[in-house]
Amino acid sequence: MSIRDEQRGVVIERLAGHLLTHGLARTSLRQLAQAAGVSDRMLLYYFADKAEVLAAVMARVAGELSLRLSDAIPEVAPLKPAELVRRATDFTTGPEMRRFMRLWVEVVAAAARGEAPYPAIVAQVMGGFRMWVDARLDLPEGADREGTAAAIIAVVDGLALVDICSDDEIAPRMASALSVLLTE
Amino acid sequence: MSIRDEQRGVVIERLAGHLLTHGLARTSLRQLAQAAGVSDRMLLYYFADKAEVLAAVMARVAGELSLRLSDAIPEVAPLKPAELVRRATDFTTGPEMRRFMRLWVEVVAAAARGEAPYPAIVAQVMGGFRMWVDARLDLPEGADREGTAAAIIAVVDGLALVDICSDDEIAPRMASALSVLLTE
């Protein structure tokens, strides 16, 4: 493996941490290069352009998110929607995963603006979410699995969105209030 | 009233339409000026700086959103959470209001990046949302009104977020699936 390929890996790893910490706030080429500990000149030697950098890093982050999600809620016995939501939100509102969800919200907004490469990233990650939910969803025959999966994702993402712009104190109360709504 | 003050009003009105149509994608000073039909030089004569422009326009948009929300779901009889969510999502996923919600998601993401003046805007709008929900919420004594209100907002916003990055076809199915989740 060439130095170039090795460095790609190192840079991706470091920038994953950078994005998870700072979101999309510091993502100019020079800022990314500094965060990765290389010169901007070299960043564009390792990657074709800025979009390729971000795509690679986001793929890395999405992969880790997917891994952790599947680890936290394995695909063993299907869960009823309310229970799946409860388990998922328990996990995504935890201190470790909040920054993943925060970044996800930012990426969705960037995709809404049409900014490359975010639309493609969002399509791919969203597809992964759908499959993840579908594989764990216990629904009666004839129910709308796709619609229900989308609704579950919406609830989980909605919690993340409100979490971003709220006091830390409200988040757990919001989650448990939601749990009440879904089970009564 | 001076020409300057009149022009402020005209510009705010036009830019509200611009933001609702294009989101935050075209918000450089020169792009805003062009959308408002004035020179960038004059835009900064009417307003102190870019942040003041955006703050004024967003206040205008938030005001209209608030108006329409209160118009669609008047504060007459309190509603149980599930019913309030159903009514609210019915409204916010409609063709007219989707662009409000889309812009809202973008603004929250911008606030997450710390970009002025979005954090202040988000705090204000979110406060308005909370009061709006609280005024329409029928909850048993002793329940967590704040937490429940936040949860309801999360569900509504989550639908908007997923709506942004989905086919048009999935949105109504998602809404009705959610309705099922909340009422069984």
Add this chain to the structure above:
DNA sequence: GACTCCTTGTAGCAACTGCTACATGGTATG
């Protein structure tokens, strides 16, 4: 008519954006 203030245009600044041309030292292969 001189003076002042409101309004508007022209021109431009310094900083930053993504990206590239060019040179150069190294290392490997013929």
Add this chain to the structure above:
DNA sequence: CATACCATGTAGCAGTTGCTACAAGGAGTC
């Protein structure tokens, strides 16, 4: 030892960003 390719630095490009200095026309006031 020569040639070719990999790796890296220096410098800079053209475009965009938010913002400003300066001048000047116009309107009203002394």
